[in-house]
Each structure stands twice: as C-alpha cells, then as structure tokens.
Amino acid sequence: MAEHGLSRRGLLSGAAAGGAILAIGGIGETAEAATTSGSLPASVDAVVVGGGLSGLVAARNLVKAGNSVLVLEARNRVGGRLLNHTLKGGSVIESGGAFVGPTQNHVLALAKELKVKTFKEYVTGDNVYVSKTLGTLKYTGTVPPDPLILADAAILQLRIDDMASKVPVDAPWSAPDAANLDATTVDSWLRQNTLIPQVREVLKAFFQAAFGTDAEGISMLFFLWYMATAGDETHPGTFERASGTADAAQDSRFVGGSDLLPLRIASALGSRVALNAPVRKIKQTSTGVTVVSDRGTVKARRVIVAVPPPLALGIDWSPLLPPRRLQLLQHMPMGTLMKVDAVYAKPFWRAKGLSGSATFDDGVVRTMFDNCPADAKVGVLLAFIGGSSWQRCAMLPLAERRKLVLAAFAKAVGPEALNPIEYVEHDWTHERWTMGSPVASVQPGATVAYGSTIRQPHGRVHWAGTETSTYWAGYMDGAVRAGERAAAEVAKHL
Amino acid sequence: MAEHGLSRRGLLSGAAAGGAILAIGGIGETAEAATTSGSLPASVDAVVVGGGLSGLVAARNLVKAGNSVLVLEARNRVGGRLLNHTLKGGSVIESGGAFVGPTQNHVLALAKELKVKTFKEYVTGDNVYVSKTLGTLKYTGTVPPDPLILADAAILQLRIDDMASKVPVDAPWSAPDAANLDATTVDSWLRQNTLIPQVREVLKAFFQAAFGTDAEGISMLFFLWYMATAGDETHPGTFERASGTADAAQDSRFVGGSDLLPLRIASALGSRVALNAPVRKIKQTSTGVTVVSDRGTVKARRVIVAVPPPLALGIDWSPLLPPRRLQLLQHMPMGTLMKVDAVYAKPFWRAKGLSGSATFDDGVVRTMFDNCPADAKVGVLLAFIGGSSWQRCAMLPLAERRKLVLAAFAKAVGPEALNPIEYVEHDWTHERWTMGSPVASVQPGATVAYGSTIRQPHGRVHWAGTETSTYWAGYMDGAVRAGERAAAEVAKHL
Numbered sequence: 001m002a003e004h005g006l007s008r009r010g011l012l013s014g015a016a017a018g019g020a021i022l023a024i025g026g027i028g029e030t031a032e033a034a035t036t037s038g039s040l041p042a043s044v045d046a047v048v049v050g051g052g053l054s055g056l057v058a059a060r061n062l063v064k065a066g067n068s069v070l071v072l073e074a075r076n077r078v079g080g081r082l083l084n085h086t087l088k089g090g091s092v093i094e095s096g097g098a099f100v101g102p103t104q105n106h107v108l109a110l111a112k113e114l115k116v117k118t119f120k121e122y123v124t125g126d127n128v129y130v131s132k133t134l135g136t137l138k139y140t141g142t143v144p145p146d147p148l149i150l151a152d153a154a155i156l157q158l159r160i161d162d163m164a165s166k167v168p169v170d171a172p173w174s175a176p177d178a179a180n181l182d183a184t185t186v187d188s189w190l191r192q193n194t195l196i197p198q199v200r201e202v203l204k205a206f207f208q209a210a211f212g213t214d215a216e217g218i219s220m221l222f223f224l225w226y227m228a229t230a231g232d233e234t235h236p237g238t239f240e241r242a243s244g245t246a247d248a249a250q251d252s253r254f255v256g257g258s259d260l261l262p263l264r265i266a267s268a269l270g271s272r273v274a275l276n277a278p279v280r281k282i283k284q285t286s287t288g289v290t291v292v293s294d295r296g297t298v299k300a301r302r303v304i305v306a307v308p309p310p311l312a313l314g315i316d317w318s319p320l321l322p323p324r325r326l327q328l329l330q331h332m333p334m335g336t337l338m339k340v341d342a343v344y345a346k347p348f349w350r351a352k353g354l355s356g357s358a359t360f361d362d363g364v365v366r367t368m369f370d371n372c373p374a375d376a377k378v379g380v381l382l383a384f385i386g387g388s389s390w391q392r393c394a395m396l397p398l399a400e401r402r403k404l405v406l407a408a409f410a411k412a413v414g415p416e417a418l419n420p421i422e423y424v425e426h427d428w429t430h431e432r433w434t435m436g437s438p439v440a441s442v443q444p445g446a447t448v449a450y451g452s453t454i455r456q457p458h459g460r461v462h463w464a465g466t467e468t469s470t471y472w473a474g475y476m477d478g479a480v481r482a483g484e485r486a487a488a489e490v491a492k493h494l
Numbered sequence: 495m496a497e498h499g500l501s502r503r504g505l506l507s508g509a510a511a512g513g514a515i516l517a518i519g520g521i522g523e524t525a526e527a528a529t530t531s532g533s534l535p536a537s538v539d540a541v542v543v544g545g546g547l548s549g550l551v552a553a554r555n556l557v558k559a560g561n562s563v564l565v566l567e568a569r570n571r572v573g574g575r576l577l578n579h580t581l582k583g584g585s586v587i588e589s590g591g592a593f594v595g596p597t598q599n600h601v602l603a604l605a606k607e608l609k610v611k612t613f614k615e616y617v618t619g620d621n622v623y624v625s626k627t628l629g630t631l632k633y634t635g636t637v638p639p640d641p642l643i644l645a646d647a648a649i650l651q652l653r654i655d656d657m658a659s660k661v662p663v664d665a666p667w668s669a670p671d672a673a674n675l676d677a678t679t680v681d682s683w684l685r686q687n688t689l690i691p692q693v694r695e696v697l698k699a700f701f702q703a704a705f706g707t708d709a710e711g712i713s714m715l716f717f718l719w720y721m722a723t724a725g726d727e728t729h730p731g732t733f734e735r736a737s738g739t740a741d742a743a744q745d746s747r748f749v750g751g752s753d754l755l756p757l758r759i760a761s762a763l764g765s766r767v768a769l770n771a772p773v774r775k776i777k778q779t780s781t782g783v784t785v786v787s788d789r790g791t792v793k794a795r796r797v798i799v800a801v802p803p804p805l806a807l808g809i810d811w812s813p814l815l816p817p818r819r820l821q822l823l824q825h826m827p828m829g830t831l832m833k834v835d836a837v838y839a840k841p842f843w844r845a846k847g848l849s850g851s852a853t854f855d856d857g858v859v860r861t862m863f864d865n866c867p868a869d870a871k872v873g874v875l876l877a878f879i880g881g882s883s884w885q886r887c888a889m890l891p892l893a894e895r896r897k898l899v900l901a902a903f904a905k906a907v908g909p910e911a912l913n914p915i916e917y918v919e920h921d922w923t924h925e926r927w928t929m930g931s932p933v934a935s936v937q938p939g940a941t942v943a944y945g946s947t948i949r950q951p952h953g954r955v956h957w958a959g960t961e962t963s964t965y966w967a968g969y970m971d972g973a974v975r976a977g978e979r980a981a982a983e984v985a986k987h988l
Binding site: 188310436445 | 711
C-alpha cells in the first residue's frame with residue numbers, strides 16, 4: 001500500500017525552495033518543521049534514529065535538557081506506526097495506533113502538554129457476538145454470551161491474570177518457571193487448559209488485534225509478560241485492561257487523531273528532524289558515534305535507536321551488535337495487521353441501540369469497533385484483520401476482501417453496513433520502514449535466551465521504541481515511556 | 495571473532511596492483527580468482543548475491559550454460575558458512591560445515607567433479623556417554639546406554655520417523671495436522687510424549703548441533719520437515735540419518751577441508767566473483783534488475799539471492815518484497831553455534847579403543863566428535879556448543895570456556911584431553927554476514943503461515959541458499975541443490 005501521508009497532510013504545501021523547510025498543516029497549527037533534503041549538521045550531542053513517537057519523545061526530552069539533537073527518519077513523514085487518515089468529508093481517523101486508556105499515564109500526560117484532547121470510545125448500547133453456531137447475539141460486558149465459553153473464559157482469565165502477576169515487567173526471563181512458559185506456545189497451553197474450541201476462537205479476536213499473530217506464534221511467557229505490562233507502577237496489568245474497552249486499553253481516542261502527537265512534537269523540533277534519511281551505518285569509536293544516513297553523515301556523542309526491531313538488523317554496526325542482541329532482533333518479527341474502516345453517512349447502529357463493538361468466532365473479521373470521529377459527523381466501523389485472518393484475506397483482491405468485511409459488519413449491525421460511502425484499508429506489512437504491526441513479538445524460547453538485552457546499551461547506543469517499554473509495550477504509552485527512559489539514560493552522559 | 499580467512503589462505507599473496515586479481519592458494523592449485531576492489535561490469539545476464547556454496551554453485555551452472563554472471567559477496571572471502579582453518583602444524587580442519595554422508599548426492603557429485611576427496615569419520619571403538627547420574631559409560635551404536643532412555647528413545651524415534659514420513663519435503667505446510675504441529679514446540683511435544691527428563695537432555699545434543707537452538711524454539715512441523723529432508727528422492731529422511739555418524743549425516747569429511755568446494759568454484763569463476771561487495775539495493779523494472787553494491791551498480795536480467803534469510807531483510811527492495819515473504823524472513827532467525835576444536839599431538843583416545851565420539855546429558859558440551867584430519871597427523875576433538883549451551887558459555891572469557899570444554903573432553907576420553915597443543919574456537923554469531931549458524935529455523939506458526947513463499951521468485955529475483963532446499967536443508971548438500979535449482983529457474987529466462 002502506498003505511503004500517502006504527504007498529500008493528505010499537505011506537508012509539502014509549505015515547501016521552501018532549496019532549504020526544504022516544510023510547514024506541517026495539522027488541524028489549524030502551522031510551524032516550521034522537518035527538512036526533507038539538504039545538508040545535515042556535522043555533529044550534535046545526540047542522534048535519534050527513527051521519528052516515530054518514541055524517537056520524537058526522546059529527542060524532545062533531550063532538547064528540553066539543553067542538548068543538540070538530530071532525528072533521522074527514513075520516511076518522508078514522522079509518526080511511524082501512527083498515521084492519520086483524512087476521510088473524504090474531512091473527518092480524521094487513524095490508519096495506525098489510535099486507542100488510549102487509564103494507566104497509560106505517560107502518553108496521556110504528553111497529549112495534555114501538546115493540547116491534544118481525548119474522547120471516549122462509544123460504548124453505549126449492546127455489543128454483538130457473531131457466532132457460526134449461535135447466530136448473532138447481543139450482550140453487554142466483555143465476554144461473549146456463548147454458554148460454551150462463559151465458564152471456561154472466566155476461569156482462564158483469572159488464571160492468566162494470576163500467572164501474569166508473577167512475571168516481572170522489567171525481567172520476564174526471571175519469572176517462576178520462565179523456561180517452561182517460554183517453551184510453550186499459547187496455543188499449546190490453551191489446548192491443555194480448555195476443552196472448548198470456541199474459547200480459542202474467541203481469543204483469536206484479541207490475539208490478532210493485539211499482536212498481529214495467532215496464539216501459535218507466541219509463548220506463554222511473552223503473552224503473560226504482555227498482560228503484566230498492561231498497567232502501571234500501582235495497577236498490575238490484567239487481561240481485562242489489555243483487551244477491554246471502557247476503563248481499559250480501548251477506552252478513548254484522540255480528537256483529531258493520534259498522529260497529532262508526533263506531528264506536534266516534530267513541529268516543535270523543527271529542522272532537528274530530517275526526513276528521507278534512512279540510517280545505514282552506525283560506527284563507534286572511543287570518542288563518539290558516526291551515523292551514516294542517505295542524507296549524509298553526522299557525528300554524535302550518543303545515539304538512540306528507536307526503530308522496529310527487525311529494522312535495526314539491517315544497519316551496518318561497527319562494532320557489530322553483541323551476538324545476544326543480534327539474536328533478540330532476529331527473534332522479534334513484526335505482526336501482520338490491517339486496519340479496515342467503512343464510512344457511513346451516520347452511525348446508524350447507534351440508533352438501533354448497538355455500540356458498534358462486535359466479536360466474531362469465525363471469518364476474517366474477528367473484532368469490530370465504532371470508530372467515528374469525536375463529533376460523530378460520519379459513522380465509521382473499524383475492523384482489525386490480523387494473524388491468520390490477515391493470512392486468509394490480505395492477498396485477495398481489494399473488492400473481494402471488501403465484500404467479506406462488509407458482510408461481517410452487516411451480520412453484526414444490519415444490512416446498512418453493506419453500502420458504505422467510503423472504504424479505507426491500511427496494511428502495515430507493506431511498509432519498508434515498519435515491516436508489519438502492531439508490535440514485534442519475541443518468539444518462543446527467545447525471551448529467556450535473549451530478552452535481557454532488550455534495553456542494554458551498545459556502547460554509546462541506547463534503545464527506545466515501544467517494544468523496549470516495561471509498561472504498555474506495543475502501545476503509544478510504551479513508546480512514550482521508552483523514549484523518556486532512553487533520553488534519561490543518554491542525558492546522564494551529555 | 496575476527497575474520498581471518500585471508501591471511502590463512504594466503505589469498506592476498508597474489509594480489510596484483512590496481513586490478514586486484516588474486517591468486518587462491520588452495521592445496522597446490524593456483525588460479526585467477528575473485529576481485530577485491532575495482533570496477534564491476536555494467537551489466538551481466540545474472541547477478542548472484544552471496545558467494546557461499548549455494549550462490550557459487552548457481553553461478554557455476556549459469557556460466558556452464560553460457561551466461562555472463564557476477565557474484566557479489568559482502569565478505570573478503572568466499573564460502574559463507576564454510577571456512578577452513580589451518581592448524582599450527584599445517585593440518586586443515588573446518589570452522590564451519592564439515593560433514594557429508596550418503597544421500598547427499600549433490601554435494602558428493604560436485605566434490606567429485608572438483609576433485610575433492612572424502613574420508614570416513616573415525617568410528618572405530620566405543621562411543622562414550624557422560625551422564626550426570628550414571629558417570630561415564632562406553633557404548634556402541636547411536637542411543638546412549640542409559641536404561642532410563644533406551645526404551646523411550648526407541649519409541650520416540652519410530653514415532654518421529656513415522657510422523658516425518660507424512661511431511662512433504664516441498665510443502666510441509668500441507669502436511670496432515672500441519673497447523674497443530676506448527677503451533678506446538680518440540681519441547682511441549684516431548685513433555686507430552688516422554689516422562690523421562692533424560693531423554694530431553696540427550697536430545698539437546700542433537701538439537702543444539704543441528705539447529706543451534708534447543709527444542710523450545712522450534713515447532714514440531716519444522717522439526718519433522720527437517721527430518722524428512724534428511725534423505726533423497728529414493729530414501730525417505732529419518733532421524734537416524736540426520737543425527738547418526740556412519741552411513742548418516744556425519745559419515746565423512748572432505749580431505750583438505752570443505753572450504754575447497756567454494757574455493758575451487760570461485761577459482762574457476764575468476765573475476766566473476768567480486769569480494770567486499772555487500773548488496774544494498776535491488777531495484778526491478780519491467781526490463782531488468784539493478785543491483786547496488788558497495789563496489790558499484792550492476793544491471794542484470796535475473797538475480798539469485800543466496801544469503802542467510804535475515805540478511806535479505808536488510809536489502810532495500812524496490813518494489814518491496816511481498817508481505818508474506820517479508821514475514822517469512824522475519825521468522826527465520828539463525829541458530830547460535832560455536833565450533834570448538836582441541837588439538838593434541840596424537841589421537842590418544844584411539845589407542846584406548848575409543849572413537850572420540852561422546853554424548854553428554856549435562857554441561858556446555860553435549861556432543862563431541864573425533865575431528866582429526868584425514869592423515870590423523872594430529873589428534874583433534876571437536877565440540878558443538880549450540881543453543882542453551884551457547885547461551886551458558888559463549889559470553890564467558892575464553893579461558894573459562896576453554897576450561898569447561900576441556901574438562902568435558904577429559905571426562906569422555908581421559909585427562910590427556912586437558913592439555914591440548916592448540917585450542918580453536920569459531921563462533922558464527924559474531925559474523926555480520928552470517929548472523930549465526932548452522933541454519934535458520936522457521937519459527938513456530940510461520941511454516942504454515944508463510945512457508946509457501948520459500949522458493950517463490952520475486953519478479954526477476956530467485957532464491958538459493960541451503961534453507962530453500964527440499965533435501966538436506968541446512969547442510970552443504972542443500973546449498974548445492976538450492977543453487978542448482980535456482981540456476982535452472984533463471985536459465986529458462988536467459
């Protein structure tokens with residue numbers, strides 16, 4: 001899928017000849033912003049590799065502390081896995097990360113500082129469970145009303161939370177029974193702990209959206225760690241907080257779209273952000289670091305690398321990254337996830353007393369959300385298509401996939417869903433500089449074997465990126481936390 | 495660990511000023527050989543990326559068919575995971591792949607053509623089993639004489655062979671029950687299928703050496719497929735053929751070292767091999783392919799990529815590789831394996847009636863082999879240290895690791911082992927252009943999800959490398975087969 005951030009945002013509209021200083025057109029604000037060409041400074045205190053949310057937060061904090069900083073971003077836009085999409089009528093939705101919720105204090109504080117408001121995800125009315133065997137059923141709460149599921153699901157959830165509570169968020173490799181848990185896939189564990197296939201099918205809704213992979217590709221240890229990180233220093237992570245809507249990870253969204261966060265930080269950083277500057281080599285000596293990008297070479301005292309894990313493998317490192325770090329990076333593939341939105345003149349389901357939230361136990365759509373903008377000027381339904389569902393339909397022609405998606409939507413909220421005024425897809429697996437989404441999952445065995453290198457600096461190189469966070473790894477909050485931590489590490493040395 | 499191929503081989507000794515055409519000093523032969531600097535041809539029929547055995551075989555076959563070919567190799571040597579090491583006394587052993595055996599017909603035929611002889615791995619006398627609980631026991635055959643192990647091991651082996659026989663070597667994703675087998679780690683399966691922890695410990699000897707990872711990191715489907723590939727078109731693969739010595743994968747070695755195969759092919763290819771030429775970009779148009787390397791840009795009608803899977807991710811692809819291929823590459827980490835050799839004035843264990851082969855149920859050394867050169871002028875004992883054993887000792891100071899290794903050798907063959915005249919290690923995880931060894935393992939779930947892209951050409955780009963073979967993937971024979979297949983695919987279009 002083509003990158004189309006520029007034209008949508010009008011980033012290029014303010015391009016000055018030669019200097020290529022751009023104006024970012026957000027929702028009203030205009031500011032001096034990132035360069036897209038031209039020479040880079042010869043040296044700075046710190047180079048940040050990657051202009052996603054995590055890297056930008058790191059840069060922002062280092063600038064606040066009085067350091068000279070340069071962000072080198074491979075794409076012609078900032079934001080990484082955050083990307084606004086403007087609908088034909090002018091409303092803004094997200095092609096990438098969107099939801100926030102309680103205990104995600106770091107991203108919420110940042111949003112407040114940047115004057116980006118949140119609004120509650122619509123949860124009024126009934127949710128819908130679309131079952132192959134039971135048909136379409138309305139329900140409230142979080143567990144679909146399948147009698148086969150209810151009892152098992154409640155017990156499993158308690159067990160998962162209990163097991164997760166024993167996994168240290170900053171050292172899952174030291175959890176009790178870590179080696180065995182890391183050698184067992186979630187799929188194997190579920191087969192041993194529930195006899196009800198429907199439970200596994202319904203859990204797919206969560207796994208596919210949260211990891212972009214099904215339960216067969218991740219270990220129990222990684223899964224439990226991920227649940228443990230769905231909280232903060234005073235609220236232990238739980239499955240409910242990771243998977244739920246109200247009061248949980250899908251509680252709210254940002255007015256104007258989550259992309260406003262990176263856009264506003266980049267705007268403030270101005271020409272400290274260099275776009276179109278993929279980093280190819282990072283060379284350290286006893287005196288500093290040399291970073292080679294397609295737009296030139298910059299010297300720095302410290303470097304923060306804030307890119308999706310597989311991308312760090314493609315950099316020429318001198319000296320080479322330590323073997324255990326290279327192994328960790330090789331064992332952290334990005335998930336496969338597509339976000340699909342269907343737009344309607346009105347959120348017609350709300351008038352029917354439906355929340356727009358649905359869970360499916362079959363088919364390519366496993367989770368559906370109401371994704372209307374804050375003003376609900378148009379109606380938007382969102383589907384996450386990840387993991388094996390992505391495998392089933394990502395390669396189909398768009399028209400066929402659209403048909404499958406809309407048919408699923410119609411099962412949940414009625415035949416009106418078959419005729420959207422707009423249909424939007426974004427598949428992150430097509431993106432050179434992300435390689436998939438929403439997050440990289442540490443493969444079975446690898447958390448115990450190599451996990452402890454996740455935040456270990458490599459000489460003068462430090463690591464950010466949401467995957468390195470100890471809370472809300474894989475979420476915007478984790479990106480912010482990781483950027484803050486990496487900046488603090490580096491600031492000590494500047 | 496530093497690359498020290500050049501000085502050992504005297505590759506540079508024949509360097510001509512300017513043109514940098516080198517003489518390869520093998521065991522007697524001298525020939526015009528690879529270039530290390532200077533300009534590349536502007537265009538050729540086919541570019542081969544990667545000068546390991548697979549890429550060189552592909553290039554050789556294309557040249558034989560009358561095509562112009564250029565091999566672009568990142569290192570300053572050819573051979574990839576094959577690398578001879580010359581001992582102080584002049585004898586040659588291997589730092590990388592070494593063993594060959596029956597049904598590995600393609601590499602054996604190639605060796606014959608190249609006039610590289612084989613000799614039998616020494617198997618006379620008793621093997622030794624070093625057990626934490628039973629002490630040191632002599633035995634013959636393949637299964638250690640632990641009464642706890644014998645019955646279970648025999649049954650497991652039969653079951654594994656039976657299950658492997660149902661896995662198509664060219665399409666493991668279509669095996670019966672493929673999804674479940676791919677969602678189950680070998681470790682989980684073994685826990686369900688044997689109650690004897692010793693069996694799992696002894697199997698580690700095989701997993702660590704064969705995959706460079708323990709049983710927790712690989713799925714049953716990938717493991718069964720790998721066993722199925724340990725054969726040829728008329729001899730179904732078996733666990734015994736993959737793991738055994740006489741009449742199996744460790745049956746023989748090459749006189750003068752396995753590296754003679756790539757060296758002699760490269761020698762014949764001459765200046766068609768460009769060293770120090772890492773490939774950074776591969777760009778396709780409707781008319782051809784442009785390959786950008788550090789030594790220049792070359793146009794080609796077709797390209798064969800023959801590099802370890804994780805390295806292909808680091809290339810800038812235009813158009814980008816298809817998402818499923820990118821996912822496969824992200825799910826194929828290289829193993830962790832170190833080869834350690836201790837050299838003695840004589841193979842003293844042979845005089846004691848010992849074969850020099852040992853299996854350990856504990857400690858960092860799990861497998862030991864007699865690794866004397868063909869003339870047995872010196873005695874050499876070899877240990878594979880892979881997977882969790884690698885994790886336990888690869889980061890230790892060399893002196894400490896040496897102590898652990900020699901103590902293990904001494905337990906197996908006596909205290910003479912404590913005082914070698916030479917001690918040699920090679921850890922492939924330190925190598926930028928290999929990233930680990932002996933092979934890339936497809937992660938749990940990923941064979942079913944993405945495996946079918948393994949040999950799918952990307953437009954004008956075709957895939958070689960041992961991991962793409964349908965027999966003896968991960969071995970030299972697989973490398974040769976894959977190179978031959980890729981060359982045949984490309985030749986059709988030239």
